[in-house]
Amino acid sequence: MLLQRFGQTTRPFHRIKPTPQTSIRHRSYLAPPFLLDTYTPRYQLLTSVEAAKKRSQAYAHLRKCNLCPRLCGVNRFERRGTCLIGQDVTVNTIAPHFGEEPSIQGWNGSGSVFFSGCNLRCVFCQNHDIAHQKNGFDLTPEELAEWFIKLQDVGSVHNINLVTPEHVVPQVVLSILHAKELGLRLPIIYNTSSFDSLASIELLDGLVDIYLPDFKVWNPETSKRLLKADDYATVAMESIKAMHAQVGDLCFTPDGLAQRGVLLRHLVMPGHEEEGKHIVRWLAENVSKDLFVHIMEQYHPRAHVGKPRRSTTGRAQDIADGIIKPGARPAGPDAEKKVRYADINRPVDLKEVASVRQAAESAGLWRFVDASEHGGFNL
Numbered sequence: 067m068l069l070q071r072f073g074q075t076t077r078p079f080h081r082i083k084p085t086p087q088t089s090i091r092h093r094s095y096l097a098p099p100f101l102l103d104t105y106t107p108r109y110q111l112l113t114s115v116e117a118a119k120k121r122s123q124a125y126a127h128l129r130k131c132n133l134c135p136r137l138c139g140v141n142r143f144e145r146r147g148t149c150l151i152g153q154d155v156t157v158n159t160i161a162p163h164f165g166e167e168p169s170i171q172g173w174n175g176s177g178s179v180f181f182s183g184c185n186l187r188c189v190f191c192q193n194h195d196i197a198h199q200k201n202g203f204d205l206t207p208e209e210l211a212e213w214f215i216k217l218q219d220v221g222s223v224h225n226i227n228l229v230t231p232e233h234v235v236p237q238v239v240l241s242i243l244h245a246k247e248l249g250l251r252l253p254i255i256y257n258t259s260s261f262d263s264l265a266s267i268e269l270l271d272g273l274v275d276i277y278l279p280d281f282k283v284w285n286p287e288t289s290k291r292l293l294k295a296d297d298y299a300t301v302a303m304e305s306i307k308a309m310h311a312q313v314g315d316l317c318f319t320p321d322g323l324a325q326r327g328v329l330l331r332h333l334v335m336p337g338h339e340e341e342g343k344h345i346v347r348w349l350a351e352n353v354s355k356d357l358f359v360h361i362m363e364q365y366h367p368r369a370h371v372g373k374p375r376r377s378t379t380g381r382a383q384d385i386a387d388g389i390i391k392p393g394a395r396p397a398g399p400d401a402e403k404k405v406r407y408a409d410i411n412r413p414v415d416l417k418e419v420a421s422v423r424q425a426a427e428s429a430g431l432w433r434f435v436d437a438s439e440h441g442g443f444n445l
């Protein structure tokens with residue numbers, strides 16, 4: 067019953083194999099290992115020496131930023147790299163958010179901070195207006211920490227949810243440490259595309275309670291074309307393993323709120339369900355069969371998808387838009403009538419979603435975010 071409240075599928079308890087001693091009793095059961103009596107956020111447990119080391123590492127990374135796989139090497143006090151963001155963060159929205167998984171948003175909402183800028187350039191990005199350009203207000207790490215406290219004290223949210231933070235990790239580290247001194251008591255969620263470096267995840271160790279990584283696509287050709295990063299899957303695999311090594315599988319307190327662990331999201335893309343199957347199989351074999359997974363069906367064409375093609379009919383543009391394969395001849399005059407990324411210019415089919423879910427179950431995954439069957443909270 068408890069696990070149903072958490073939106074999980076069956077396999078509620080771990081049965082103990084009878085031994086000569088136990089076999090004379092009725093069957094024994096253990097409570098699920100994913101239940102915590104209480105929870106103290108990890109940053110509360112850092113010593114002052116550990117906190118000071120994190121601070122100095124954060125400033126060092128800002129002075130020579132190679133903290134994400136773009137490896138710009140810029141001094142962010144003077145210049146901006148691919149992510150467009152300098153020494154301060156640019157924030158578009160700070161508010162209690164009710165669009166997350168039930169165990170994350172709870173009943174008061176997740177205290178979400180939507181950062182502007184991004185180190186990926188997904189052509190279908192749902193937040194492209196804030197991700198692909200600088201769009202918001204600038205905050206120092208100390209000012210950001212004060213907003214965490216407002217979310218806690220005024221918003222009564224259940225956690226601090228850092229959305230698209232891969233490019234502002236040093237500032238996030240400084241803000242969490244400052245917020246701790248101001249009285250923050252909430253778990254920290256790192257809500258990421260997974261295009262993170264290992265140095266970045268290491269810097270976050272001891273500060274983040276819940277990692278909320280996406281695993282978007284599997285093939286390098288797909289990530290090069292749709293995310294503008296051909297090494298995406300390789301980077302994501304390494305960073306997700308590092309996240310899981312830090313915090314393990316998702317755990318809850320008895321009120322149904324997630325407190326610590328990894329909750330992995332995969333947005334099924336139209337026509338790319340085979341990549342989704344590769345991803346869920348890899349997760350089961352290389353991360354954990356107890357991984358909490360959200361297989362998402364809400365893909366809709368956004369950003370550059372479905373927009374009229376640019377006026378050029380050149381071969382390079384045709385290849386970039388996926389109209390022709392590399393090496394093929396330029397598209398004909400009809401190409402001008404076509405839209406960009408036409409192959410993903412449709413919602414995902416529910417059969418495609420179901421096939422990825424089936425592959426996940428066959429691989430041994432069993433903890434999924436499912437719609438509530440009773441019409442209420444699915445905690």
Ligand code: SF4
Nearest residue numbers: 131134137138147149
């Ligand atoms: S975080 Fe920004 S500046 Fe730093 S390496 Fe990545 S894209 Fe470049």
